[in-house]
Structures are given as structure tokens and as C-alpha cells.
Amino acid sequence: MSQSRLTELTWREVRRAGERGIALLPIGSQEQHAGHLPMGTDTLLVEEVVDRALHLLDRDTAAPQVVRLPALPYGHSPHHLFAAAVSLSAATLGAVLDDVLDSLVSSGHRRIMVVNGHGGNDEIMRLAVKRLALRARVTVAACSYWTLTDAGDAGDGDEAERPEVTPGHAGWFETSLMLAAHPALVRTPVPARTPVEPPPLFDNPPHPGLTVERHGEWERVDGATDDASGADAGRGGQLLDDRARGLARAISAFDAASR
Numbered sequence: 001m002s003q004s005r006l007t008e009l010t011w012r013e014v015r016r017a018g019e020r021g022i023a024l025l026p027i028g029s030q031e032q033h034a035g036h037l038p039m040g041t042d043t044l045l046v047e048e049v050v051d052r053a054l055h056l057l058d059r060d061t062a063a064p065q066v067v068r069l070p071a072l073p074y075g076h077s078p079h080h081l082f083a084a085a086v087s088l089s090a091a092t093l094g095a096v097l098d099d100v101l102d103s104l105v106s107s108g109h110r111r112i113m114v115v116n117g118h119g120g121n122d123e124i125m126r127l128a129v130k131r132l133a134l135r136a137r138v139t140v141a142a143c144s145y146w147t148l149t150d151a152g153d154a155g156d157g158d159e160a161e162r163p164e165v166t167p168g169h170a171g172w173f174e175t176s177l178m179l180a181a182h183p184a185l186v187r188t189p190v191p192a193r194t195p196v197e198p199p200p201l202f203d204n205p206p207h208p209g210l211t212v213e214r215h216g217e218w219e220r221v222d223g224a225t226d227d228a229s230g231a232d233a234g235r236g237g238q239l240l241d242d243r244a245r246g247l248a249r250a251i252s253a254f255d256a257a258s259r
Contacts, residue, residue, distance in 0.1 A: 002063040003054040007070060011107075014067070018108030021065035022255060025100065026050050027125065029075030029118035032083035034170035034224040036187040037178055039084065043073045045174065046117025048181040049145040052244030057251065064255035067109070072096070076120040082219050090124055097128035105136045111258050113251065116144040119167065139258040141250075146173070148246030160238035168203070171226035176236030183233060192229040196220050 004017065017023075028043025038044070050068065057063040077087040088096065097114070104112055112132070116125050122144050129140040146167040166173045171193075178186050201212040203225050 002057045002060065003066045003068055005068050005070075009067070015108045017065060017067045018104075018110065021067050021109075022111045022113055022251065023067045023069060023104050023109040024050065024054075024251070025069045025104075025112070025114045026071040027075060027097075027114060027116050027118070027121055028071055028073055029077050029085070029087075029120065030073060031075075031077040031080035031085035031087070031118075032170075032223050033174065034222060034228070036190045036228065037170050037175060038182075038185045039086075040073065041170070041174055041178060042075065042118040043071050044182055044185075045177050046115055046145050047071050048177070048240060049117075049243045049247055050115055052240060053247035053251065056244060056248040060252075064251065066251065069100075071117075072100070075118040076124055077118070079120065079218055080223070083223055093121065093124050094128055097125065098131065101128065101132045101140070102136070105132070105138055110138050111254070112138060112140045113254060114140075114142040115247065116142070119144070119169070139254075141254050143247075143250060145243050145247060148243055148250055150242045150245035150249065160235040160242070165226040168225040170224040171228045172231050173239070175228040175231035176233065177240055178236070179231055179233035180236030180240055190229050190231060193222070193224055193227040200225075 004013070006014065009017065026046045028040070028046050030039045030043070032039065033041045054066060054068060057066065074086055074088050076090050076093045077085040081087060101112060114125050114129060116122055125142050129142045132138060132140050162172060165171050168174060175186065175190060200217040200221050201214050202217050205212045
């Protein structure tokens with residue numbers, strides 16, 4: 001087996017795994033996802049992609065050993081508190097990641113990868129891994145799962161893509177993935193989203209390269225960035241498989257570059 005779960009290992013097994021393996025930490029969130037998706041959508045989806053990727057690696061006899069940590073289920077979600085969220089401040093999430101990463105180093109791990117499932121965590125996560133590499137003799141990587149695609153194998157995944165609404169929030173992309181991974185948790189029928197005027201700026205800035213935030217935007221769009229009513233489980237499965245293949249390739253590349 002190329003993978004093991006931290007919660008099922010003894011401390012001696014953890015030490016041995018840390019000598020050659022990669023510790024993998026998924027992080028998610030608990031926050032509103034409009035009226036049709038559950039609060040834990042980000043956590044559920046990052047876990048799904050991670051587990052599919054590790055399943056793919058299990059088929060490869062040359063795959064690296066991966067120690068999968070339990071997902072961190074809370075993230076930085078103050079922009080969703082208007083409805084419901086369990087949110088950590090940026091400082092607290094950064095401190096939690098610092099402590100978790102430092103603990104892994106103290107436990108003997110020298111290669112660590114963080115895989116994120118929530119947009120609000122991305123910058124905080126990337127700063128945390130940069131800080132770790134400055135204070136500890138480790139090699140550490142970070143990514144958000146939706147950014148990884150299987151560029152080496154064009155096919156069904158390419159046909160399923162809609163980059164203009166990926167990743168979005170509680171929209172077509174996430175709803176399609178949830179219909180594929182956890183259909184019982186999707187409240188159907190998924191209602192069509194009513195366009196708002198003026199359009200929100202957080203995901204459609206007026207000029208390329210700008211990050212724009214305007215007070216009250218999330219309330220105006222009722223918690224979703226785009227219309228999810230056309231979400232499709234079949235395309236969601238293709239998108240999940242594509243991200244899983246992309247993550248599996250990323251893990252293998254990280255392994256080869258950091259031995």
C-alpha cells in the first residue's frame with residue numbers, strides 16, 4: 001500500500017513513514033453553500049479528491065508512501081457569516097496550520113503537502129508553508145484541488161470543464177461535484193439563480209489582475225456565484241476524476257523532486 005491514515009498508525013509507524021513518505025493534510029471549511037448544498041461541502045470535496053488520488057497511486061508500485069491526515073474541517077470564512085459559517089480568523093487559521101505543520105516536523109516528517117478545498121484558505125495556507133520552510137529543514141508543497149487538472153491525458157475531463165464558473169461557490173462546478181460524490185446531500189431540485197444588478201465584483205473584476213471586494217456582495221447573490229440548476233452528476237464525476245488524476249501526478253512529481 002502506498003498510503004496509510006495517520007489515525008490508524010502507531011507512533012513508531014509514524015516515525016518510519018516520516019523518514020521517506022509524504023504527510024498530506026487536507027483542509028476545508030464549514031460554511032453556507034446556498035440553499036441546496038451542505039455546510040461541509042468544501043471539506044467533503046477536498047477529501048473526495050484526495051482519496052481518489054490516493055486510490056490511483058495505490059495501483060502504482062513505484063508510488064510514494066503517503067500518510068493521510070484527517071481533514072482540518074474549519075477554515076477562514078468571515079464572508080459567509082451573513083448566513084452561517086464556523087469561521088477561523090486569518091490569524092487563527094495561520095496559527096493552527098503553523099502548529100499542525102510544526103507537530104509533523106517534530107514527529108519526523110520531512111516532506112509535507114497541504115491540499116485545500118476552500119478559496120478563503122488559499123493565501124493563508126501558502127503563507128503557512130512558506131513560513132515552515134524558513135524555520136524547519138523540510139520540503140513542503142501546497143495547492144487547492146480545483147487548480148489541478150490532468151494535462152497529460154486530454155479526454156472526457158476536458159469536455160466537462162467550464163472554466164468561467166470554476167471553482168465558483170455553490171454554483172455549477174461544486175454542485176456537479178457533489179451530485180457525483182454525495183448525491184444524497186444535495187437538496188433537489190436545485191433552483192435557478194436570479195441574476196443581480198450590478199453584477200458582483202469579487203469573481204468578475206472590472207480589469208484583469210485586480211482583486212475587488214464590495215461590501216454586501218455575498219448577501220446580494222444569495223450565497224452562490226453562478227447558476228447551479230444545470231449541474232450534472234456525470235460531468236461532476238469527470239471533473240472529480242480529472243482533479244484526482246491531477247493531484248496524483250502532483251504528488252508523484254513532488255516525491256520525485258524532493259527525495
